[in-house]
Amino acid sequence: MAMPWWSTFDRRLNPTRLAYAWLAGGVLWFAWFLSLLLGGGKFDLAGQVVGTDYVQFYAAGSTLQRGDGARLYDFEYQKKLERDIVGKTFGGHHAFITPPFFAWVFVPLSLIPYTWSFATWSLLGLACLWLSLHWTGAAQPERWFGWALTCFPVFASISFGQNSLLSLGLLSLTYFLWSRERRWLAGLVCSLVLYKPQLALGVGFLWLLEWRRDWKALAGLAIGGALLAGLSFGLLPESSRLYLELSRKVLPSIARMEGFPLWHAHTPRAFWLLLMPGIPALSEALALLSTGAGIVVFILFWRKLRCEPPLLFAGAICLTLWTTPHAMIYDWTILLIPAVLFWEKRPDSRGLWKALFALIWIATFLSGPLTLAQLKILPFAVQVCIPVWLLALYNAYRNLTVSG
Numbered sequence: 001m002a003m004p005w006w007s008t009f010d011r012r013l014n015p016t017r018l019a020y021a022w023l024a025g026g027v028l029w030f031a032w033f034l035s036l037l038l039g040g041g042k043f044d045l046a047g048q049v050v051g052t053d054y055v056q057f058y059a060a061g062s063t064l065q066r067g068d069g070a071r072l073y074d075f076e077y078q079k080k081l082e083r084d085i086v087g088k089t090f091g092g093h094h095a096f097i098t099p100p101f102f103a104w105v106f107v108p109l110s111l112i113p114y115t116w117s118f119a120t121w122s123l124l125g126l127a128c129l130w131l132s133l134h135w136t137g138a139a140q141p142e143r144w145f146g147w148a149l150t151c152f153p154v155f156a157s158i159s160f161g162q163n164s165l166l167s168l169g170l171l172s173l174t175y176f177l178w179s180r181e182r183r184w185l186a187g188l189v190c191s192l193v194l195y196k197p198q199l200a201l202g203v204g205f206l207w208l209l210e211w212r213r214d215w216k217a218l219a220g221l222a223i224g225g226a227l228l229a230g231l232s233f234g235l236l237p238e239s240s241r242l243y244l245e246l247s248r249k250v251l252p253s254i255a256r257m258e259g260f261p262l263w264h265a266h267t268p269r270a271f272w273l274l275l276m277p278g279i280p281a282l283s284e285a286l287a288l289l290s291t292g293a294g295i296v297v298f299i300l301f302w303r304k305l306r307c308e309p310p311l312l313f314a315g316a317i318c319l320t321l322w323t324t325p326h327a328m329i330y331d332w333t334i335l336l337i338p339a340v341l342f343w344e345k346r347p348d349s350r351g352l353w354k355a356l357f358a359l360i361w362i363a364t365f366l367s368g369p370l371t372l373a374q375l376k377i378l379p380f381a382v383q384v385c386i387p388v389w390l391l392a393l394y395n396a397y398r399n400l401t402v403s404g
Contacts, residue, residue, distance in 0.1 A: 007351060013358055021361060025150025032159050042086040042114055049086050051118040054161020056094035058117055059085060061106025070238040072100055073246060085114055097246060097254075100232045100239040102163075102195035122158050128169030129154065129336075135169075135176035136340040137310075144340065152365045153332035164330040167199050171334055174203065175313050175341075178217060187220020194225050198327070199334065202320030205295070206312055209302050255326065256280055263371040263381065266364070267327050268294075271386040274371065277379060287325070294322040297397065304401045310345045311400060314338035318393060329368055335360070342396065349399050356392045363388040 035045040042050050049055050059081045063072055071077045079093040096103070109117045129148060133141040148154050157164040170193045178186035187207075193199050204221060207214040232240040255262055255273060262270055269287035276283045298319045305311050317337045321327055343353050367385035374381035 051161030060103035061110030072239040073242040125165035132172035135172040157330040183217040187217040188224040191224025198324040202316035206316040314341040
């Protein structure tokens with residue numbers, strides 16, 4: 001009987017080869033810290049603002065702190081404010097395009113100097129990472145934490161000043177409460193991730209499938225979302241109206257806009273847009289087909305594993321990253337949830353998990369730069385992490401449904 005492909009791959013992942021991951025991750029963090037130190041002030045050695053995207057969040061918090069909430073989506077105002085925050089030499093603009101309520105998170109952080117504020121935000125992100133490992137039941141959280149730091153999505157979340165580790169923490173806490181039959185609270189916690197509503201797609205769909213059991217979770221999600229919307233419209237009516245307009249007119253097509261870093265996006269939709277940039281209608285149609293196929297496969301997965309809630313939740317997170325229309329590389333941090341759950345709940349398949357983890361680690365580390373390099377010499381590009389992701393999903397599905 002032929003050995004499965006991953007068995008050979010797993011055997012080759014000896015301690016010496018695994019050490020390369022620690023080396024690569026260490027070099028990445030060291031180079032970033034060195035760039036920050038040598039850059040001086042609020043810019044790194046390459047001239048990029050420290051924290052990159054964090055300046056938009058800091059500016060949003062400053063806007064509310066100054067009492068200018070109506071100007072949260074006034075991009076000219078925000079551009080000038082960002083320049084005032086980091087220095088007149090800053091010629092870029094990182095637009096705040098998340099819902100108005102998320103700006104309140106940064107009001108207290110905007111009261112301290114920008115560099116210290118970014119450092120505080122980064123430490124909060126690392127705390128979310130640590131807590132998420134405990135909430136998902138990692139048997140060796142300190143070892144998982146170390147490995148997570150070598151992963152490019154985690155590094156990107158910190159270095160870009162993004163909110164992905166907060167998303168990871170909220171979804172992990174959602175699982176913790178849901179798995180302990182505290183579904184009402186689970187729904188409320190999940191509603192807090194609606195600053196990126198696409199990240200709640202998989203969990204919400206799972207709860208819809210299990211509506212008889214999870215109606216309290218759905219109610220918590222709906223009520224939490226309604227409360228956030230009510231607070232936004234009650235306290236920031238003009239910004240809330242402008243955000244709805246932005247959501248309707250701009251955000252659906254943001255991936256096709258000139259200058260958008262599509263090579264940094266890691267979704268089936270981005271894959272098709274990169275592969276066929278001159279045929280957007282066909283790309284969008286194929287993206288919809290990919291989404292539909294993912295939903296059908298998840299329903300089959302749910303039918304086979306209805307008695308194993310942890311695996312269903314893990315599958316729901318995988319479904320999120322497959323079906324979401326928008327996910328950048330840092331959003332892939334939420335894959336730590338299924339990684340921990342698969343590893344702990346199916347220990348007999350750890351050879352497969354190790355092989356799949358290694359492939360995804362390599363793909364997320366290299367896919368973005370390889371895509372950018374392709375675009376410099378070709379009119380199209382293959383975002384290699386998506387075929388790797390499909391391979392991982394296929395093998396995980398086969399293993400779990402056959403053994404389940």
